[in-house]
Amino acid sequence: MSLYHFQTVKHLVHGAGALDQLGDKLALLDVPLRRVVLVTQNAMHGLGVTERVKAQLAARDIDVAVIDNVEIEPTLENIEQVFREQVSPHQPDALLAIGGGSVLDAAKLFAVMLTNEQSLRSMLGIDQVARAGLPTVLVPTTAGTGSEVTPNAIVTLPDEELKVGVVSRHLLPALVLLDPLLTLSLPKAITAATGMDAFTHSLESFISNKANPVSDTFALESMRLIAGSIVEAYQQPDSVRARSDMLLGSTYGGVALTAAGTAAVHALAYPLGGKFHVTHGVANAMLLPHVMAFNLDSCAPRLKRAAMVCGLAREEDSNEAAAGKLIEQITAWTATLEIPQDLAAFGVREEHLPEMAVAASKVTRLMVNNPKPLSLDDIQALYRRLLP
Ligand SMILES: NC(=O)c1ccc[n+]([C@@H]2O[C@H](COP(=O)([O-])OP(=O)(O)OC[C@H]3O[C@@H](n4cnc5c(N)ncnc54)[C@H](O)[C@@H]3O)[C@@H](O)[C@H]2O)c1
Ligand SMILES: [Fe+2]
Missing domain, CATH: 3.40.50.1970 (Rossmann fold)
Incomplete structure (x- = not known):
């Protein structure tokens, strides 16, 4: 052990x-x-x-x-x-x-x-x-x-x-x-982006190469709380129940990431923030479903556990099917929460991708935590999914 x-x-x-x-x-x-x-x-x-x-x-x-x-x-x-x-x-x-x-x-x-x-x-x-x-x-x-x-x-x-x-x-x-x-006063767009950032912390911690019993405990409970409240917090900003679960879920996500580290989603988000001023939560939310689809074959059992704790899958589901449901739900959230989907709107063009991929790959502090290694081509392909 x-x-x-x-x-x-x-x-x-x-x-x-x-x-x-x-x-x-x-x-x-x-x-x-x-x-x-x-x-x-x-x-x-x-x-x-x-x-x-x-x-x-x-x-x-x-x-x-x-x-x-x-x-x-x-x-x-x-x-x-x-x-x-x-x-x-x-x-x-x-x-x-x-x-x-x-x-x-x-x-x-x-x-x-x-x-x-x-x-x-x-x-x-x-x-x-x-x-x-x-x-x-x-x-x-x-x-x-x-x-x-x-x-x-x-x-x-x-x-x-x-x-x-x-x-x-x-x-x-x-x-x-x-x-x-x-x-309660958070504007809708900030509720959405920061809520997805919190979920990203917990999901990335849960599949991190450094995941451990402490980080798992906080990551799972964080995902359960956020999955059960993010849409309500967005649609009914005055819901104290939803706001309370979101805040606790976000703090638990911070505990999880301290214990296990975030991974490729956060690494790929950094160049989007540094060069194109995409805010942190928006960058993570845009990337999350695509990076998880890329990771799927290296951590499907863990994605299944995450799907189950979010109430999306059952024990009898295959790992791949359950992981797929989680990724579908994340994609559905980005639509419901009106998270931007198009990097071109932030000024990103095909010719920027090689340089962005190099910058992301240099965030080794986070990249080493990702369950599947990413080549420069992999990173470019992930960014390309967010171009028209
Ligand atoms: N230290 C860490 O572990 C860690 C983890 C993730 C992100 N970050 C960093 O945190 C920063 C992003 O922070 P953030 O997403 O919380 O947003 P933020 O602090 O950048 O604030 C965004 C906007 O929300 C407004 N706002 C905040 N609370 C409000 C409220 N209750 N009502 C109305 N308006 C409110 C602010 O005035 C601001 O205009 C980035 O720099 C990111 O890199 C740090
Ligand atoms: Fe973050």
Whole structure:
């Protein structure tokens, strides 16, 4: 039996209204808090979320600097600039982040940039961050990236037209609040794309070469929760039941990917984000059924288990038939959720494919997890499925 290693966050509070616990739960950080930085997105101001948090902090005499200009899917330069001009001068004792993966990732990076002399660029890759960061409190408002429970943060390098990751145990937060009420306001297109991203995390973790009993447990339950709620969350945005299951499913997906890693879908998505600005969830959702059809003959028993947990297949079905039903369902979801299907609409043309394939193949951190190796021709053929 192979050895596996599991790590996760220290504290996780889940339930409708969890945000109201923020002030009380800050004691769990075990550091005196005089000054904090809150990294958030504009959408949170209009919803009154920023004011609710400020009131809880003011009641405890904590001085807060609100930062709302981290870009969507930030570049390395944007993170460095916001850090230099706003985060560092405030000299915080801890960082809070409330928003989608873009601001959660940013806060995780700010926390280690505050305690390390090294440049952000030198942190790229696996285990390159020297010292632990300041404590972070992460509150996701998409469901989602699972970033609140992963040791990863993703930045875009515009010069190289690539998205790259910082992976370090020092990025794991001290406290996570999961409040599904914060996700009721998600616009439909973001519900769709981020929900499919979450499902992709769990399915890729489940078929990963590094899958293990811990990742399997979280991946299967995540897929069950998401399969049972993604369409309802999209069609009835106010459904607290669906939003709650989506948020928990997304966090479980983050736990699964931390334990087992994502694979070729995410690797192929990176050049789409880096060069063509296809958002992370949309890129994954577009690629998912095609990459799974490619993988089918190397992991059909696992795809069958995934199909069964999603309520799509029965024990007596053959592995191939059950796997086929799962892929059909994913394709049906992309249609119901109105996920774009045409890469040409993002400016991708046949002549871009060789370069994109090389870029995807270089994401070896994820490619090594894929159950079936991909040649450059295989990768090009997968992208080509999304061209007219
Ligand atoms: N660290 C990880 O493990 C990990 C995993 C997957 C993806 N990511 C990264 O996360 C980023 C994507 O994050 P995302 O998909 O969560 O979206 P996002 O943070 O980029 O936000 C997308 C949009 O949704 C809006 N929004 C968020 N929550 C809202 C709400 N409740 N109501 C209304 N509007 C809301 C934001 O303001 C923004 O305009 C990418 O950079 C991706 O690479 C990180
Ligand atoms: Fe993802």
